[in-house]
Amino acid sequence: MKKRGLLPILMLLVMLEPPPTSAFVGQPVRARHGLVASTHEVASRVGVEILQRGGNAVDAAVAVALALAVVHPAAGNLGGGGFMLIRLADGRTTVIDYREMAPARAHRDMYVDEKGEIIPEASTVGHRAVAVPGTVAGLALALEKYGTMSWADVCRPAERLAREGVVLTHAEAESLKRAAQLLSRFPESRRIFLRDGRYYEEGEIFRQPELAETLRRLIEHGPREFYEGETARRILAEMEAGGGVITLDDLRNYRAIEREPLRTTYRGYELITVPPPSSGGVALIEMLHILEGFDLRALGHNSADYVHLLVEAMRRAFADRAQFLGDPDFARIPVKGLTSRRYAEALRQTIDPKRATPSATLSGGDAFAYESEHTTHFTVVDAAGNVVANTYTLNGSYGSGVTVRGAGFLLNNEMDDFTSKPGAPNMFGLLQSEANQIAPRKRPLSAMTPTIVLKDGKPWLALGSPGGPTIINTVLQIILNAIDFGMNLQQALAMPRVHHQWMPDQIVYEPFGLSRDTIEALRARGHAFTERPRYMGDAQAIMIEPETGMRLGASDPRRDGKPVGY
Ligand code: DON
Secondary structure, X not given: OOOOOHHHHHHHHHHHOOOOOOOOOOOOEEEOOOEEEEOOXXXXXXXXXXXHOOOOHHHHHHHHHHHHHHHOOOOOOOEOEEEEEEEOOOOOEEEEEEOOEOOOOOOOOOOEOOOOOEOOOOOOOOHHHOOEOOHHHHHHHHHHHHOOOOHHHHHHHHHHHHHHOEEOOHHHHHHHHHOHHHHOOOHHHHHHHHHHHOOOOOOOEEOOHHHHHHHHHHHHHOOHHHHHOHHHHXXXXXXXXXXXXXXXXXXXXXXXXXXXXXXXXXXXXXXXEOOOOEOHHHHHHHHHHHHOOOOHHHHOOOXXXXXXXXXXXXXXXXXXXXXXXXXXXXXXXXXXXXXXXXXXXHHHHOOEOOEOOOHHHHOOOOOOOOOOOOOEEEEEEOOOOOEEEEEEEOOOOOOOOOEOOOOOOEEOOHHHHOEOOOOOOOOOOOXXXXXXXXXXXXXXXXXXXXXXXXXXXXXXXXXXXXXXXXXXXXXXXXXXXXXXXXXXHHHHHHOOOEEXXXXXXXXXXXXXXXXXXXXXXXXXOOOOEOOOOOOOOOOEEEEEOOOOOOEEEEEOOOOOOEEEEO
């Protein structure tokens, strides 16, 4: 046998060396023209079909949102609200704010008793927890101003999915079962989503004829039908039957609003994100500005030094969120100050690199975190380079639990995002201030953070996630993973995350997310940890590869989503 030298073997090893984009969690999905990343493959497909028929990213986004209302009823919705961030290929940007509004009969103390104590579940379960839904108005506004297709055309795929049914995935079947306690309290919800106790199993076909009828009415009469037509009548009948306070005037007066996005730069990248009434953009910018002053990459990903700085930035931004933020149409909010670099510099000076700052010294309060896991984000990029990042929600999983009788859709419990009582935590353990107290026609403060990042002036990354307050920190860490650590998109989404929200003063981390040494090192600096680690977020992101223009899609491996492209 001929003896081979060492050199060819070495060369072979070099060739086997993974390409620079490699990652242990796999590669993003690649597509030449357009791509949709959402939490349900069927919804992603609906979007891609719209793109292939010549629709733009906004057309596709509206169709995806309506499809998610059918295939992902825990968070996809007609009866909720959200934020759609749009960047058109010509550079125009806008935010469609279709956040729910408090009904006119809502008042500051509606969730506390005579003694001023919080009434358990009042703001989270049932008819009184429901804020006036914004989704249909928001999608219609986006389509009318920035879409190219007809309302009927983008509604049809969802109507078909509701009428013909979808094969239930494992994730959806399990999600329905997990919600059984809430849904079984309302007979219409129990009938439709739990089949009166004979739970749906994965692989079964889930048909929603009432929802199909609602969508058919929307196709026939247009989006105002929801607020003025038969659907409105059914919402009102449901409110009356269950003691809700929403009136016909509330529905008629609901308006989605366009807002100017917030902008900043981070290490030379441009960032475009949502303004109040979401706190997401303000907090994200505040944290990035604080962190820009440190060489994060040199610290090492998820090292104790790195997590320490992240947490110190998070606690400061969340303390400010609690103190200052609410609906800008009602309270004066120092957005300019909070997002200014000078302010971030001042905050940065207060960070001790070796010691945790006790949250109580930043402001007072005490709380406990409660987890609820549903909202959903999707991202669309089309062939022309238009980009849509949309996060919408019913708030908690399956919202208030109330399904509108004869209309087949769930109503939100977004009223819980208001301050029911200053100093008392909401369902996410968030403490909030008077800026976010309930008032008629006010929008509750949100954490939803759809965000677009530009590189050299061109869209580079678009993303968002569910997760209540963890949304903001999920978006933050994915941006840092991509910019500071240069991770490929799939890995940027997969890496373990941490979360701190000022109060409760503890680090939430993910199962297997931090090594024991790291946790010990952080404890030694004065950090406390949540007792039970838990997964957070369900990010859906798209990157446009600068060299090739290829669209790269990634869905969070923590859940069931899938990017689909063409
Ligand atoms: O607007 C907000 O911040 C909340 N209603 C979002 C709720 C949420 O993300 C629940 N899910 N995972």
